Amino acid sequence: MNPETLFYIQRDEAIAGPYDLVQVAGLLRRKIITPETMTRREGRDDWQPLSWQPQYSVIREMSPHAVSTRVDALDEEAGAAAAGPIMLPSRETMMKIISLLLGCVLAAGIAFVMAYLDRTMGYCLLVAGGAVILVAHCLIIARVLEEDGWTLLGMFFVPGYDIYYFVSNVWQYYPLFCLKYLGAAVSLGAVIGLATGHA
Numbered sequence: 230m231n232p233e234t235l236f237y238i239q240r241d242e243a244i245a246g247p248y249d250l251v252q253v254a255g256l257l258r259r260k261i262i263t264p265e266t267m268t269r270r271e272g273r274d275d276w277q278p279l280s281w282q283p284q285y286s287v288i289r290e291m292s293p294h295a296v297s298t299r300v301d302a303l304d305e306e307a308g309a310a311a312a313g314p315i316m317l318p319s320r321e322t323m324m325k326i327i328s329l330l331l332g333c334v335l336a337a338g339i340a341f342v343m344a345y346l347d348r349t350m351g352y353c354l355l356v357a358g359g360a361v362i363l364v365a366h367c368l369i370i371a372r373v374l375e376e377d378g379w380t381l382l383g384m385f386f387v388p389g390y391d392i393y394y395f396v397s398n399v400w401q402y403y404p405l406f407c408l409k410y411l412g413a414a415v416s417l418g419a420v421i422g423l424a425t426g427h428a
Contacts, residue, residue, distance in 0.1 A: 234284055235271040238262060247271050250284060254291030264400040265322055278321065280400040329407055336411050337418035344422025351426065354419040361412030369405050 235247035240262070248256070256262045257279070264280035279285060340358070344351025373384065373394075383390040395402060 236279075236282070237269045237271065239267040239269075239276060250288055251291060253279070254288045255293075257288060258293065260397060263397060278400060325403065329410065332407070333410050333414035337414040340415040340418030341422040344419040345426035346422075348423060348426060351419045351423040355416055355423070358412045358414075358416030358419060362409055362416065365405050365409035365412060369402060369409070372402065372405070 235249055236253050237244050237246035238248065238253075238256070239245075253262070253268075257264070262279065264285070265278045267276045268279045268282060269276045270282065279288070282288075340351075340354045344354055374381070376384075380394065384394055399406075
């Protein structure tokens with residue numbers, strides 16, 4: 230991977246950059262940007278969330294001691310961002326959230342109809358939904374345990390830090406959240422279908 234890859238960042242309806250990988254990692258660590266911040270690699274026209282960029286894994290694992298030749302520019306931008314307004318969710322973010330909600334409603338509806346018409350199928354869906362929830366939850370916990378010790382201490386001992394952590398890292402966990410909540414929707418639909426269905 231090319232270490233000289235440069236990124237432009239979209240913030241507050243303005244474009245900042247270019248930043249190298251070290252600078253982007255610093256912005257991410259300091260919560261000035263998030264994995265969903267729209268970015269564009271230098272020389273390309275397509276804007277994508279940072280977490281979709283091929284270099285994201287390198288950026289996320291970048292050592293805090295890595296040195297950038299653009300440190301002064303990074304500090305200047307960080308100071309400006311700290312004083313700026315809170316960013317609203319992007320259109321892509323809203324579409325993903327709406328898609329998840331619609332998917333859950335559809336899954337619950339299908340599970341309800343199947344459980345209402347056939348009790349055996351209803352129990353199968355209930356068990357399958359519960360199994361999906363359990364697997365997704367275990368995968369989320371396994372992913373959280375990869376974090377550093379300070380993050381883990383914050384999640385276990387600081388009230389509300391877990392919410393802050395998941396909001397800050399939502400796109401890393403999004404597929405697992407989808408899996409978990411779709412499983413929950415299937416289980417809920419199956420329970421209602423079994424409760425109201427034919428004996």
